[in-house]
Amino acid sequence: xxxxxxxxxxxxxxxxxxxxxxxxxxxxxxxxxxxxxxxxxxxxxxxxxxxxxxxxxxxxxxxxxxxxxxxxxxxxxxxxxxxxxxxxxxxxxxxxxxxxxxxxxxxxxxxxxxxxxxxxxxxxxxxxxxxxxxxxxxxxxxxxxxx
Numbered sequence: 435x436x437x438x439x440x441x442x443x444x445x446x447x448x449x450x451x452x453x454x455x456x457x458x459x460x461x462x463x464x465x466x467x468x469x470x471x472x473x474x475x476x477x478x479x480x481x482x483x484x485x486x487x488x489x490x491x492x493x494x495x496x497x498x499x500x501x502x503x504x505x506x507x508x509x510x511x512x513x514x515x516x517x518x519x520x521x522x523x524x525x526x527x528x529x530x531x532x533x534x535x536x537x538x539x540x541x542x543x544x545x546x547x548x549x550x551x552x553x554x555x556x557x558x559x560x561x562x563x564x565x566x567x568x569x570x571x572x573x574x575x576x577x578x579x580x581x
Contacts, residue, residue, distance in 0.1 A: 454511025461516035522548035530555030
């Protein structure tokens with residue numbers, strides 16, 4: 435297992451990402467037992483607008499679910515990735531294409547290639563961190579759009 439460079443876990447970048455109000459969750463499941471579902475529900479309960487992205491779902495947590503990031507309306511501030519690392523570079527390309535500000539690879543999703551693509555496209559990258567755990571670490575960020 436490779437060590438994730440500290441620059442992908444910088445507290446200031448994490449806090450900046452958590453100040454965004456719209457989070458696209460790529461790989462979000464409609465199954466309550468899945469981490470992506472529980473974390474999407476947590477983010478909704480903290481007033482984030484979530485955009486579920488999964489070609490196998492129609493609706494998740496009352497939100498329309500889109501097959502790809504390109505199909506989703508608007509521009510998410512954060513693209514949060516719940517997919518295997520091999521899928522991350524293509525998601526990074528899509529995040530650049532839609533104009534997101536942050537690519538957040540969930541705990542265990544480690545892809546240097548995805549990080550390079552995102553950074554080359556102007557995005558900041560968080561890798562191998564859980565957005566729910568990080569949000570709970572910064573209670574002052576409980577309401578998005580406050581920073």
